[in-house]
Amino acid sequence: MKKADPNPHANRNIMIITYAILVMFLGMIGCFVYFLQAESEDVINNSYNARLDSFSDRIARGQILSSDGQVLAETQTGEDGAETRVYPFGTLFAHVVGHSTKGKTGLESLGNFYLLSSHVNLFEQVINEISDRKNPGDNIVTTLDVGLQQMAYAALGDRKGAVVALEPDTGKILAMVSKPDYDPNPAALDAAWAGLVSGENTQGQLLNRATQGLYPPGSVFKIVTALEAIQEYPDNYLDYLFDCTGVLHVGDYSIKCYHSTAHGSQNLAQAFANSCNGAFANLGLNLDRDRMYTLAGQLLFNSDLPLSMAYSKSSYKMTGESGQWEILQTSIGQGTTQVSPMHIAMITSSIANGGTLMKPYVLDHVESAAGEEVKKFLPEAYGSLMTADEAGKLNELMTLVVTEGTGSALRDASYQAAGKTGSAEFETGKETHAWFTGYAPAEDPQIVVTVIVEEGGSGGSTAAPIARQMFDQYLLR
């Protein structure tokens, strides 16, 4: 066995292999550390993680608060120790705050981990432990504005629809209402549950229409068509002229303006302000459909939205291969295009914010039961949906809608609003869905509001007044 080493490099090579393996281990440890430090929070909050439920054995679920500290949800403990989740505003915040019995939705799901983590000081934890009391969970403070929410809620009344209000330069969700709604308080929810989930229920009360509802965008989509025209003809898009007779005939097809109104000679700005269907359908025939498909993708159609709550993806199908009818329809927001109100609000918000989309968020910060801040969520930019120049041009077009066009409901306000109306056909013989999306003040936008009223008729007369109430409430109080 005492053979001379025929291989003098063996030990050096053992070192090399040892180091190589240690480097792999470092990589693995790095991955593990990164997961624990950075990724685990999102993972933990997954609704498939059964572990969170067991937290509630030792921690009393925290409160959900509005931006000014009003209680939107809290857990009350009775004398017998029984816990009840209470939603003081009843149906008002049903979708955005959600419910926590019968599964968890809305913020109750999104903030579940924080609500069930306790950051009261060590001394108090020890006292609670010895006296066999639960530690109080952290509270989450939202970006929601109770006044705005109430305004939107009252304005929609008994009609179906949704209202979203955002702060364009931060992405804060100020209000989010969806109708019809339901009462998330456990007793009421228990009583109503069978009816809510019944196969015969066509009302969809549990659906958050603001993010999960998909609608034809109607004339609101002319923002996208106009943006494509601006991108293709940056210097002379305003020179586009169209003579509107109320109905546009192309081959066997015809496109009508709302109530077949003949707008007469329209340039692009006038056609946008008056929402002339003929002018935009004809414009669509003259645009590059493949480029427009790419633009729709950039505006987050057919793609994931930067949203942490449940939502439905918007869809857009027109390409270079599309036939004439599809082009005419798609250019004016009819046809197969489907969009959620939140998505429209996000596009509007990026126009109001010089082209940059801020990720919408509703969780502002987390604080311990004693009120100490535990975690702060900062505004985050998603990226640019368009250039600042393009956003500026759209701003001019949308301002004209208010000053000269269909947004007349906002014309005499003390601030300058900008926006776009829409009246989307969805079923022959039924009233159109009424859309409005816009922001104010146009020169320094502070709030974006998107409204849809199902079967509400014209956007200008039904949806725009709701937006006006919201702007008034937010800017003039």
Add this chain to the structure above:
Amino acid sequence: MTNLIIETSKYLMILLAACYTLFNFRFFSFPDEERRNIMCARQNQAMFLNHLLAYLIIYLKTEDVRVGAFYLAQVVFFLAYIYLYRLFYRNVSRLLVNNACMLLSVGFIMLTRISFDRAVRQFILVVISAVITWIVPYIMERVWQLSRGTWIYAGVGLVLLLAVFLLGDTTYGAQLSLNFGGISFQPSEFVKITFVFFLAALFYRSTDFKTVLIAAAVTAAHVLILVASTDLGSAFLLAITFVFMLFIATSNWLYLGGGLAAGGLAACAAYALFPHVQTRVAAWLNPWPYIDDKGYQITQSLFAIGTGGWFGMGLYQGMPYKIPVVEKDFIFAAVSEELGGIFALCVLLICVGCFLQFMMTAGRFQAVFFKLISFGLGVVYIIQVLLNVGGVTKFIPSTGITLPFVSYGGSSILSTFLLFNVIQGLYILKRNEEEYDEES
């Protein structure tokens, strides 16, 4: 009140594990025996305290008197193993003995928490394995013909693997075990060791091109049978061990580069050929869309590790039983969930400590046969750790390899004991030799 004790001891246990790990690496930094021995003694203290705290919590939580008896039995075993081993073999590597005991104790703690019966079964298997493998260093010291058994090693390995392939039971989509009257036996666990002995014996005689070809052919036979039995983790393990041992035996970089390239190609081929490999890779790249089926295990593992966080949920505060086969392949996730991410990292570093000791032992040998055995077994050991923990933490696709000494399973325990004791035997051999040289 119980919660308070659990909460406090949770941090204490992390501290003890961290101290233990620190002593492990301080050990390497001291050149002299005396201070090294002090480190080893401190390791023992940290280990027994950690073990005591854990069983105290388990008792408080279950209020089962059997836990007390089981704890005492373990203490007796650990004390006997640590002291008798040293008594019998004077020049034993105390660090390796300590690390084996520490890893075993962590395994016992988690297994008792998950299933008392399985923990007891594991304990019995550990005692049997420890007693059987006790003799290994003794044999290695006296039997000089170990290097002559080249074809016996290859033959035994191939026959075992073929037997599994032809007669084996299928568990979790892979043919891994043979069944003898209710006792299941996983030959691949032992073939790792015979394979290293085969290569060492072969390369000890010659490293000419013809020998390399023969080695490659026998390796290919091993690997192909494993692949056919869909035990891809073991196939990968043997292949990489071959490439590394070949490189050490020949010092030829071409073999290393060529071997790694061939391994990469084979991995791509396996991906293209086997749907279950594609499944595992898909579940690794993004498990979330498949959370209900093929991504279930890894996502549950990530939930466990993530929810546990740095400091863990505390024993009995988590849900390790939610992870399928947690006691075998995914024990690391259970450790991380309840004892904490820091504790789990300590376990990982203890494994690295064992590996370093193996490599240092390899470096001390002039004799190629022993050098290669020590190196080869070290690689087998650490790659197993890497494959297991990497699979659990989503660093690499999951391969179904167990974590040596911590995972539940008799074959894994016995083969790991064998592996450690072979190295221990080499270590003792070398130390005795050095002592003899010093005296003469």
